[in-house]
Amino acid sequence: MSSKLNQQLAEVTSFIKKGDQLNLKVSDKGTYWHLDHSLQVLNGISETLTNSNPEDYQPKFSLPKFIIMNTGFIPRGKGRAPKQTIPEGGISEEKLLSDLDKIKNATKDLNNLAENKNFKHPLFGYLNRMDTIKFMAIHTQHHLKIMRDIVK
Template sequence: MSIILTKMLFKIEQHIPFESKTNAEISKSTVGWQLDHALKVINSVSAQAINSDPGSYKSSFSFMRIALFKLGFFPRGKARAPKAVRPPEIIVEAEILKQLQTARTYINKLEILPENAYFNHPMFGMLNKKQTLRFLEIHTNHHLKIIRDILKS
């Protein structure tokens, strides 16, 4: 089991009571939006990797992927969330909890996938299992940092 992602899911759960908090200087979105989006990404990416055909995986070079994965963070405000992983207008705590449970199940399933199970990222190309886990760690941490900054104010 990915210990890092498991810890991040625990942090997500701890922030649910603050889902309505916001700080326009940090983000236009609420803490709930950040939580919902992070979970949607984990679940969507995981489902794609789980349903991938490892025999179809093709390694590719992406300078952007190599640089950002090495740095371990994504810069703020540079990318827009694809429609499929954008939260709804109204964030519902019960939905966040449901997504959290799904994410925990998916993280366990990711661990036992073949090394060439993959997720096809629009900018980074095909990410094998190890790269997919790294992407999820960096992406989830990116949103946890935004949440921390919102709550600091």
């Protein structure tokens, strides 16, 4: 796992401890929604990457991928979360902390996977191991920025 993602997970922990906060001027979802979504994404991508077949990797140019991967910026309100990463029901501090522990375990050995282990992003297409880890940090950063604005 990247050191950036490690730092981000420390910040995630701090947001969990602050409790669920809402600021409708920033987002119609509260901080716990953003945390739960981010953790679901990290978990799902980690699992997919770990279990992927390197022979399935098919790199292809994608303009949105090129822009986002090179700027590290995801515009707000433009993308839609896949159904399986949309939080449902009550989200508690205990659930988030438990999910965070799972993520830390799931991501700790990602750097040791084969280079062409992959994740197929719905918009970007296939990402190899290195690009997948980079995307995980970019996506997490996107939601951390939203949460920082919520709690201002």
